Amino acid sequence: MTPASLVDGAPADTVGIDSRGLAYGDGVFRTLRLQDGGVLHADEQWRKLAADAQRLDLEVPPLDVWLADTAMLNHGQATGVAKWLLVRRSEGRGYRPTTRAAQRIVQVSSLPPRVASAALTIAALRLAAQPALAGIKHLNRLEQVLAARELRPGTDELLMCDHDGFLVGGLRSNLFWVHDGRLLTPFVDRCGIAGTMRARVLRIAAGLGVAQAEVREGGAALMAADEIFVTNALVGIWPAHRVETRGLQAPGPLTQRLARELGPPFLI
Incomplete structure (x- = not known):
């Protein structure tokens, strides 16, 4: 599977140079397993993403939006890895956050092999x-x-x-x-x-x-x-x-x- 990504639902492979995720790590993410063409334990993963985002006072898109983005990239592959990232939007310089709005990034790639133990x-x-x-x-x-x-x-x-x-x-x-x-x-x-x-x-x-x-x-x-x-x-x-x-x-x-x-x- 070729790595692929969406930013706010649109194909993209870059982020802006003013990204607060790039500058400060101001965001949260989840790494998810794709199995049989879907996201494994999607509800649980989204709830954890939302709870983590709340700790940073970030707005979180609903689960169905994340799932739609992931499906758009996955193309029905049996297994894979999805990464959901939520990054606070930039509204100028400085550490102090001025918005709860966040950029949604979804990436999909192949499931890496692992040894049995x-x-x-x-x-x-x-x-x-x-x-x-x-x-x-x-x-x-x-x-x-x-x-x-x-x-x-x-x-x-x-x-x-x-x-x-x-x-x-x-x-x-x-x-x-x-x-x-x-x-x-x-x-x-x-x-x-x-x-x-x-x-x-x-x-x-x-x-x-x-x-x-x-x-x-x-x-x-x-x-x-x-x-x-x-x-x-x-x-x-x-x-x-x-x-x-x-x-x-x-x-x-x-x-x-x-x-x-x-x-x-x-x-x-």
Whole structure:
């Protein structure tokens, strides 16, 4: 599939030099999986986009507009990736926003391949704490850009900690591990992203009666974990076969159970 994009519903592959997204990262976005010609979990993704936009005081077009743009670009391909971006419109220079109006950008590209299980490494770069932005997927991804320079052959995903050394999540994912039958995931109240797949996995686990908790733990907690996996909207549940130098069963029994409940196309 050839990458393609629309800006406010019209074909375009550039943005204006006065874009507040370009200058300040003043906007939010979602990355979505296209499956069987449609957007997977579209309602949930739009609600999260709207909630994140509200945190920045941005107007959000209705779901049907996003879906129409995506369909225009997708051309009925069985699988793919869509990216929905919402960028505050520019009304002059300066940091202070003067409008809630936002530019709508939709991009569609091919679904990248992935290996069956992941090797994880803890990044040296630490995430800054900013509760006002915690949980949302805003356009300023400089911390992730810097951390990505640490990726080396043999590492599939980097794990990120905050300034105090507590685990937050992956470079492009949320993190879960299992210890003594409990499903654990880091808090994302000071930094990090509260992903839609993270929320879905927590709901599934609750429905299965699995004990779960949000925790503040350092990387040492993973050395005692029985199972580890990461999640995002493209891969669903991605089991880890290694964290640092420690090998793991991948997938573990609870990981498999959660993936079965998550269902196609995320069976492992």
